[in-house]
């Protein structure tokens with residue numbers, strides 16, 4: 001990789017953002033200019049191992065050759081039609097994504113938040129048209145400490161005050177119960193309930209893996225109660241946990257699965273609601289849509305992503321390297337790590353607060369050439385591209401050990 005001809009240094013670019021860029025993020029002080037595979041390079045040519053992978057948007061690494069080729073090929077033919085017309089890429093994308101996820105139908109959107117919004121809309125419509133809930137009375141049961149995105153409706157059922165405060169009034173119709181608590185969920189579900197909406201593993205909350213049996217329990221409970229199970233797999237899905245979908249660890253098939261992030265191959269935003277015909281079949285022309293949803297470039301990249309996952313190779317890598325990650329983190333217990341949760345190539349690591357905040361550890365790791373992201377308090381999350389090698393992974397764990405000791 002050769003460094004691009006920048007006229008400004010990283011420090012200058014960071015300072016230049018300050019007056020002109022809304023301060024809705026607090027990035028680590030690294031300015032990435034190039035990337036390939038699991039590695040990124042900053043303006044000055046320093047190299048870092050990307051152990052965040054765009055919160056799973058980069059499951060296949062930066063610029064995976066098959067995905068870049070699919071995008072280039074499509075850029076030269078057709079990029080956007082809007083859904084006013086058909087395009088020649090959408091049928092195959094929907095067919096293969098539905099097959100991959102074991103569902104009937106696909107509603108293509110762009111961002112994760114849009115997929116969540118769309119999931120909420122179809123669940124409500126299903127409740128009125130199929131279940132027979134009285135008009136405007138539908139409820140959706142969600143979990144505390146959830147993360148489903150940033151729109152007004154979605155922050156309406158967040159329990160994170162930073163995400164909510166100042167953005168009311170909020171959308172009604174949501175009931176919040178503790179995560180990993182089937183009894184509380186059971187008590188919240190009634191005849192008005194359209195759906196239960198949860199993350200199979202809570203990512204932003206710190207990679208919270210529920211007890212064995214929880215997802216199967218949610219499936220059983222929702223089936224019995226006659227409401228939908230909507231699984232937000234935007235971060236957990238598409239190979240991250242060692243399976244195509246995280247719900248597969250408990251052999252669960254939800255009624256609706258929300259996908260995003262990795263579906264765009266790290267190139268373009270691509271999200272989708274996939275679900276049964278009974279549910280997605282409630283939508284009729286004009287009732288929902290998106291100008292960019294299902295555009296040919298997105299469909300071409302999305303199809304190439306599905307093709308990578310069809311081989312099972314990435315799921316297998318995530319499972320095998322996940323065991324290496326788990327073993328490495330287990331060895332750090334008591335040596336700066338006070339606890340961790342992991343599944344596949346995804347871990348939330350609680351660092352001894354005496355050593356530093358998650359942010360401080362992340363900055364130390366950055367100086368060691370490893371990029372990670374903190375969550376709350378002294379927790380950092382590790383989610384490398386599924387293309388990471390075993391040596392790279394072991395070296396990242398070594399850097400973590402060093403950062404915790406310094």
Ligand SMILES: *Cc1c(COP(=O)(O)O)cnc(C)c1O
Nearest residue numbers: 111112113147148149232234235
């Ligand atoms: C990232 C994420 C979203 C929101 O996706 P955006 O593309 O940022 O809108 C929703 N749900 C989960 C679980 C996520 O991780």
